[in-house]
Amino acid sequence: DAKTTQPPSMDCAEGRAANLPCNHSTISGNEYVYWYRQIHSQGPQYIIHGLKNNETNEMASLIITEDRKSSTLILPHATLRDTAVYYCIVRVAGGSEKLVFGKGTKLTVNP
Amino acid sequence: ETGVTQTPRHLVMGMTNKKSLKCEQHLGHNAMYWYKQSAKKPLELMFVYNFKEQTENNSVPSRFSPECPNSSHLFLHLHTLQPEDSALYLCASSQVAAGGTEAFFGQGTRLTVV
Numbered sequence: 001d002a003k004t005t006q007p008p009s010m011d012c013a014e015g016r017a018a019n020l021p022c023n024h025s026t027i028s029g030n031e032y033v034y035w036y037r038q039i040h041s042q043g044p045q046y047i048i049h050g051l052k053n054n055e056t057n058e059m060a061s062l063i064i065t066e067d068r069k070s071s072t073l074i075l076p077h078a079t080l081r082d083t084a085v086y087y088c089i090v091r092v093a094g095g096s097e098k099l100v101f102g103k104g105t106k107l108t109v110n111p
Numbered sequence: 112e113t114g115v116t117q118t119p120r121h122l123v124m125g126m127t128n129k130k131s132l133k134c135e136q137h138l139g140h141n142a143m144y145w146y147k148q149s150a151k152k153p154l155e156l157m158f159v160y161n162f163k164e165q166t167e168n169n170s171v172p173s174r175f176s177p178e179c180p181n182s183s184h185l186f187l188h189l190h191t192l193q194p195e196d197s198a199l200y201l202c203a204s205s206q207v208a209a210g211g212t213e214a215f216f217g218q219g220t221r222l223t224v225v
Contacts, residue, residue: 042219043216043218044154044201044203049213051194095161096161097205097212099154101153102153103153
């Protein structure tokens with residue numbers, strides 16, 4: 001699986017949009033971009049995934065650049081409960097969901 | 112409630128003890144996983160089971176022994192562990208799918224080896 005690069009930490013004001021970047025310059029054509037988050041001492045939680053089109057669900061939006069070498073996860077109105085470590089993972093879809101986690105981005109939402 | 116239940120939530124064991132961690136998923140999934148999260152380290156995939164068959168063992172020491180009796184249950188048997196094995200052990204499940212899908216994680220078992 002391709003490697004990803006994320007900033008170690010970010011801050012965001014409550015109610016504002018949180019934009020979390022991820023670089024995956026060596027991504028292959030059949031690899032998807034996944035985002036998970038982990039709130040302190042809990043199991044990771046799936047957020048969203050995509051191949052090349054932008055995706056949106058009730059939690060977030062995923063914007064993937066046209067060359068697919070980077071992506072941005074957008075939390076449109078961050079709340080204090082969104083404080084967590086956010087992981088960007090790229091992997092070939094299909095089969096079992098073997099996830100290779102990096103260090104992620106620690107997002108702190110401030111009141 | 113995530114649909115994946117792990118027991119116990121906390122476990123303290125001595126190095127000569129034998130214990131087991133249990134994971135149960137109520138989601139009808141056909142793949143299950145064990146991950147380990149040591150302090151200040153990323154999550155590490157340990158084992159993968161597809162349709163009850165072990166398909167991956169990421170060079171995990173033999174003192175960790177997984178068992179998957181059916182597609183809903185996964186165990187991790189522990190024996191003669193070391194203090195450095197203290198960590199959060201997470202179970203996950205997913206449905207094998209062509210286009211990729213989400214994995215659901217349990218709340219984990221916090222293991223302390225003394």
